[in-house]
Amino acid sequence: MKLKYFGTAAAEGIPGLFCNCRICKNALEKRGKEIKTRSQALLDGKILIDFPPDTYMHVLNYGLDLRQIRHCIITHSHFDHLFERDFWCRLPSIANEIEEKALHVYLTSAGYRRAKEFFGADVDCARLKFHEIKEFEPFWIEDYRIIPLRANHDPAANPVIYAIEHNGKSILYANDTGFLFDETLDYIKSLGIRFDYISLDCTSMLIKGTRDHHMSLDVDVELFERLIEIGACDKDTAVYVNHFSHNGLATHEEFVKIAARHGFGVTYDGLEVEI
Numbered sequence: 001m002k003l004k005y006f007g008t009a010a011a012e013g014i015p016g017l018f019c020n021c022r023i024c025k026n027a028l029e030k031r032g033k034e035i036k037t038r039s040q041a042l043l044d045g046k047i048l049i050d051f052p053p054d055t056y057m058h059v060l061n062y063g064l065d066l067r068q069i070r071h072c073i074i075t076h077s078h079f080d081h082l083f084e085r086d087f088w089c090r091l092p093s094i095a096n097e098i099e100e101k102a103l104h105v106y107l108t109s110a111g112y113r114r115a116k117e118f119f120g121a122d123v124d125c126a127r128l129k130f131h132e133i134k135e136f137e138p139f140w141i142e143d144y145r146i147i148p149l150r151a152n153h154d155p156a157a158n159p160v161i162y163a164i165e166h167n168g169k170s171i172l173y174a175n176d177t178g179f180l181f182d183e184t185l186d187y188i189k190s191l192g193i194r195f196d197y198i199s200l201d202c203t204s205m206l207i208k209g210t211r212d213h214h215m216s217l218d219v220d221v222e223l224f225e226r227l228i229e230i231g232a233c234d235k236d237t238a239v240y241v242n243h244f245s246h247n248g249l250a251t252h253e254e255f256v257k258i259a260a261r262h263g264f265g266v267t268y269d270g271l272e273v274e275i
């Protein structure tokens, strides 16, 4: 599998729109990997993960071709992961001369309700089909098994993280979440899954002990150890940390060195990982 990250920041992005802190000033000055937009990734050029307001920018500057995408899985209804009104651009007379196939969007109840409110009858039309999914109820997209798992995040946003299996490989895409609940860990254990790759929330970066709603690097280390303990990871599992805040006390360049001490990679916009 090939996972390409288009956006790797928390809700306010790096630099934050109005922020003048050391990290944001550094990002504006150095640009490159220090600039991080709102979360989005693409698996094998087929399955888009999340639909933030920065999707348009990812099309303009990062080579995301939405005309090719048929499936989008959403983690939760926070605006930086679900900016549903931009799907409106796919409706007839707004998007012209496109292939008349539906874009399928999979989302939990809070997001589904909001999409229904916005789109009315168009929530299930020829060009757009929103599907309500439930945590711990796996479904298939072609030959990809998608397993939504309950995340430790704002319950009002019905958050899930995703385990995805394909062709004998499996990944865990895990933001926004704090340390995983026992029920989620037990469920992963019951699947007998061993991840080749995990992508962990690291919003708080160096602010130690962040374990609810989001995580910090030290808690990511703890979670990786726990996943090894239950047999879901081993020393061959590649670990990347993802979803960063400018309040996390480190620039990208600084954080790459610190994360490397634990053998972890640090995501950045444009990173492509082969699994």
Ligand SMILES: [Zn+2]
Residues within 6 Å of the ligand: 009, 010, 011, 039, 078, 080, 081, 176, 243
């Ligand atoms: Zn987020």
Ligand SMILES: [Zn+2]
Residues within 6 Å of the ligand: 015, 016, 019, 020, 021, 022, 023, 024, 025, 246, 247
């Ligand atoms: Zn800042």
Ligand SMILES: [Zn+2]
Residues within 6 Å of the ligand: 076, 078, 153, 157, 176
């Ligand atoms: Zn969130």
